[in-house]
Amino acid sequence: MAVSFCGKRIILTRTSLLKTPKRNGYIVLLPEIGDDLPDKNPLVKEETGFPEFNSLSIEKCIAAISKQSIEFEEGVKKIEASIQKKENPDVFKEVLNPLEELGVSLDTTWGIAKTLYFGNQSLMPTKCYLGIHDRARNARAVKFNSKSIFHLCKSVRDNPDLKCTEEQRRLLSKFVLEGKLNGLELEKNPFDRFRNDGKVLNEKRSQFKARLEFATKQFKHKIIDPNTMKDFPEDFLRIIAVDPMQPQRGPWVVTLQPHIVTPFLEYCPDRELRWKVWQENNLRSSLANDKLLQTSTPLEEIRYRRNDRAKLLGYKSYVHLSMETKMAGSLETVYNVLDTLLETARPSQEEELNNLTKFAKERGFDGTLQHWDVPYWARKQRRTVYNYNEEVLKEYFSLPKVLDGLFRLSERLFGIKIVEERKVDVWHKDVRFFDIFDASGPNSEPLASFYLDPYARSDQKIRIDQDSGWMVGVRPKSTITDSKPLAALIFNFQSPIYGKPSLLTFRDVQVLFKRFGHALQHLLTVTNYSEVSGLSNIEWDAAEISSHFMANWLFEPSTIQQIGEHYDTGETLPEENIESLRLIRSHMAGYNLCRELYLSRLDLELHDSEDFWMDISTRIWNRYFVLPREKRDSHVCSFEAIFSDEWGAAYYSHIWSEMIAADIYSAFQEIPVEDQNQVREIGKRYRDTFLALGGSCSPNEVFRRFRGRDPSPKALLKNLGLKNVKQEKIN
Template identity: 30%
Template sequence: MMNQNPLLEPFIHAPFSKIKPEHFKPAIEEAILMAKKEIEKITSSTEPATFSNTLEELEFAGETLDRITSIFFNLNSAETNDQIQQLAQEISPILTDFKNDLIQDPELFERVKTVYDQKDELGLTVEQDTLLDKKYRMFTRNGTNLDAEGKQQLRQLDKKLAALSLKFGENVLAETNRYELHIVNEEELDGLPPGAKSAARMLAKEKNKEGWIFNLHYPSYIPFMKYAKNRKLRKEMAIAFGAKGFHNDHLDNQQNVLEIVNLRYQKAKLLGYPTYAHFKLEERMAETPEKVNSFMEELLHKAKPAAQYEFKELEEFAQNLDNIEKLQKWDAAYYSEKLKQDRFDLDDEQLKPYFELNNVINGVFTIAGKLYGLKFKEVFDVDTYHPEVKTYLVTDEDGKEISLFYADFHPREGKRGGAWMTSYKSQFRRNDLDERPHISIVCNFTKPTEEEPSLLTFNEVTTLFHEFGHALHGMLANTIYPSISGTNVFWDFVELPSQVLENWCYEKEALELFATHYETGEVIPEDLIQKIKDSSTFHEGMATLRQLSFGMLDMSWHSEDPSNITDVKEHEEKAFEQTQLYPEVKENCMSTSFSHIFQGGYAAGYYSYKWAEVLDADTFEYFSEKGIFDRDTARKFRDTILSQGGTEHPLTLYKRFRGKEAAPEALLRRAGLLPKK
């Protein structure tokens, strides 16, 4: 039976159509046995430990397991169901056990330590030195130096954390899927653009209902909050969105949040760190919680006066327009959009016809071609996990394969919210072969309707560019070792390639390549481009404050002892005190659906979005000085940043590219929070 498991037969691309959920567990168990044999070969060697027979062998051990688990966990995010979610709960502790067996293997650590202790005499390359440091820290940061009791304790903590994180995510997805606003009276749709109405009509038809259905997935939720005149219904939607995981029922996440932060704290203490943030930040550019908090305080100091001014202006605008006595959270998007239209004569509905999804995809491909010489050809012989997934072969100017690229754009019940980049196969070089990566982006964009194709909001356009920036980081990887290839970099550096690419969305030279009207073919008019540019810093103070509030909430959970926190909502309100503009909504709680930090790996790391913005603003100023399609600058960015992965400390890589450290002034200048040059 085992040889009939498609996951255990050799494959180039993930064999999605052959895989059944029941294949995963036996395949993972078999791949663990294979990995254990590879590890045993290292530890039972009678040869003295060397970089080659220990570190390199360890790096490539478990390659089959890595590929199978990447397929499984990517499916659990992008195309899950009850069976896969149940399997995730079963498989996760098995993988945690294997990881801990590996990390707590004294013979393996002894061989790694032997090589580490003589590293200065070995004449290692920079990449080899980085790999050795990384592997050595993998052991010391994960309990190798603990006694037997401590090691057992760590195992239990890791198992519980893995299960709780999965449960948290399942609850958020279930909460997102279970709410719907069903409207039968067309008057209640007043203000909504035709595209939003059509999408809602289609949702209702899919559920065999009359009228219109809106839900909490972004392509449905955002237009409703931005355009629906009915304040009562906006309030209902906003409260439903903000109350995910906060209903004191079987999908409630309050206890999960408290358990996760306490277990993380216990893990950090067990490993000798003051808090979980200290543990995480040891392997970040920011290094310490103090540095992160100081960075956020500095930005808060610059952004808060602007945010307060913008908020007061918005309050006055809503009062004058509709006699709104007290601006509430469910008024934010609606009146911001109205004020933006009033000030710039611009709204998403004017822009959307110029951003048909396929045109935007071709646009980002064209830009990647102009910058890095890449070519993208859609291919139809690669297996996918859903009919909507598109696949592309990526080559360079000489026709050499660079990557396989998967793209999945629209919301589904089995797909978690948001947008992300991931991979099904890492890039690495071994036995004279350059193994090229298989990269994927997953988004939740506006679906096509019966009347029109998928027309993106400008925010969706920047999201596509953002995720594609991550994808380029993965595609252009050019390293020897998979664990330091592509996006395997410090977490507060990983957002630089993604955020910097967003800048091209605001540039005339770039927009004219792809922003054409889906019906007439007319290139986006110059006056609209100018309005996009002019409005790019609209409410930037409030936007910065919002990002900082999330970063501060994250640090409040992870940079102190959480054992005395008993009320999630109360704790959250305290964390938001410095950044709060709108009145608090008692029915809502951010933490119970804050998937970035409780499921997605951003714990003690949400600040990195703003940290990377400093890098990206500084980088784009450099591009702007030379020309946004200057090939020499692009080549330099590719060769010093995109291709290098985590082979060196990110500060070293950045200084090699830029010639200096990044200063916050470029970001503040771009955000309109400093006088422009």
């Protein structure tokens, strides 16, 4: 075995993927707009309203996005001029409705390009998509940076005599909040400083991402010994084998890509090698790294600039600014929930690690359990205690059967009918297309439609993490433009091979249910404006509720029975396996929850405190973890989600959405599962609230309409099988 580092030094100030507000690429592309493009969207068939994927090209996408972006920007200017000319313009008829008409076409073109980016890289390479993405995003941002539109919306919203719908008021509030957070209330000098901070912030985020990406790519570890790899799943070996056609032969190359590191630590029997990979992963871009790859300075600059901008806007810190766009509403509320969960999760973690240590020692482990040991021994314990073997279980989860069960469940819960349509243009022969109808009404016109692209194509599809899957909102719902929702679900599941259908791991099944739940919120919305439809204008910590809600059904025995059938014999998944899957999420649940609680608290404190990042991490570590912090652990330096992605001061949102979803699901647990009338009644209530209202209503109000009270973290603890161990001992 040998460790090798590859690659040459590159310019590490290159722009960030999907994040930089300005990029030279699209400027070069503007001359390709052409005067001969039709007035309507050139990427969409006029007679059907669906994208012409069979005839799409990069040039067409670039030309369309460029033309529509310019039209959008010019349209905003015309609206601003109109506002200036009139004393009391009608904010809906003369401002928001025209913006809606301009925006839907642009959003659809952007959605088509994004679908190709995730679904077929040969049709939409990353470099080309980045120009399209930035051009569209910059154009759409213009309306939220217009002082004329901002002040008009604010004056109308604050008018005590205003008569409008709940959706319209929410739409006005969106424009007011966006304008406020863009600094439109600031005087000239603080506004100039605010804008300069923003430019520097974007540069540092790009720098952070570029350095981390290169540090990640540097590490490559070649394994020659087949004994090291004998227990690994064949699908994983195929990914890391030098020759994917001979996955069992080797050699194999391990990298620090998330979809490589996670399963490697779970299956690697060599403790020293696990430690090496774990350490390299946690030292990426740290102070121990090459100076040009270190992210400590950029991340400190990101923290400073974010807090400086927040203070200019009148907030105590960036965290307090962030709460403006969160369901929780205040930092105190978030901390109260996190602490309540920790009160049960921490003692559970202690018991789990004691049991895991005992399990490992009984099987020859000699030493003190460390972080790089936990994934490996936890997998072995899971297999022994729960008879959980993914390779065996896969044979019971064929994609056709799982899809059928998922669609039936959705139809039963939400009163819809999902029908496959074959005469539609797609970007690959594997892609399928479905219409969604209202089961209670006439089926002449679908409510919405979606594409499904299920299989991995290593030469065409992006794979970012182990459980990769995407839901792309291709077209939004808008009554103003008479457009119906359209989405694309894109996955990396195993392709059918040797006469076998696509066989899914249980993790794959969870990803499918989550992404479909996410899609339903986009597809079943009933709002009038795209700006508040589906997932638009949803508070960050409520954005994943529907994903987790659908995933909860996978731990219902009746659901597993419906989707679990052997692909060859037709045998139903045995009862003991069904029970094991129902209990599996309680395995190491305290340890896993504490890790997420730690990362959530770390993110919030990093954006609320001026202390050095390492001091913050060291200070809070022992509160969340039983195992001590490794001396050189620098995981903060690779915390991409909060520094170069969009989850700064918002990482807790994942837990919050999961908590809300568990509380929603508990409404179904309170009734007999066989009482289909009550199940349908509650399912309809969920569709009429969380799926229908989108961002047109506060999620706190939506939850109260569904549950009749405020949310509680108790349901999440119950679903995870976590009980307060210390309290039980006292009793």
